[in-house]
Amino acid sequence: MKKINFVKMQAAGNDFVVVRLAGAKGAALKALAIRACDRKFGIGADGLLVLDRSRKADVKMRIFNSDGSEAEMCGNGVRCFAFYASKISGENSLDIETKAGMIKTLVKGDLVKARLSKPKDLKLDLAVRLGQRVLKVNYINTGVPHAVIFTSCLDKINVKDIGRLIRYHKIFLPKGTNVDFVEVTGKDSVSVRTYERGVEDETLACGTGSTASALVFALKTGADNKVDVRTKMGEILKIYFKNGPGGLDDVWLEGKVYTVCKGEYYV
16 A cells, blocks of 8 residues: 545635645546545545646646546635645745646635636637527636526526536537536625536536636626625635736635645555
């Protein structure tokens, strides 16, 4: 058996196993993610965060979903990762290399703020046919792809079933998409439920999904600079942004981070 030290963390209900494995191969990390994230036979988590060395940033983050697929980014994951890396380095401001680009993070106590990559691939009001129904779907990439759908009955949505249909819809192939269902609750606030690609189910929150929902909401309503997003868990994430002539930019995700436990995992 091999012993791996880990920390389990959560942000807005998204939980992660965080490990320090510099130079580990992708195939080994994929297998580790599947086993460690299993909620019955492993530690249990939405994903595995791996701390690695970086040549162009303070540190590098690799993230593997619970199904073993490697993701480009994760908003709540990078906030947990920043908190973890900050404790190791003693630095409260860190630049983190990810597959979605460089992410700047600021740690103040248990509050962590992350500057996400510039949003791209924006498409509003796509007509997506599901059987006999046609849904109006918005699309934006906030580090990972998101389909954003507005509804007036968020509590009644079958997020898992409808989300899965949209996640694998031909419009979003080959990579697929995360799916966010959004209900407007105020002039600068929304509630969101998310089906996450890689987890293949609804999660208690999604950082990049909360960000995608907030940005699309702002584009459609004119909300300025900040939007509060209530997650399924009930925690409110704050999304800050600038909407100028060059489009959406300087996007920050802010919320609390919690350490759940530390221990040794045996492989």
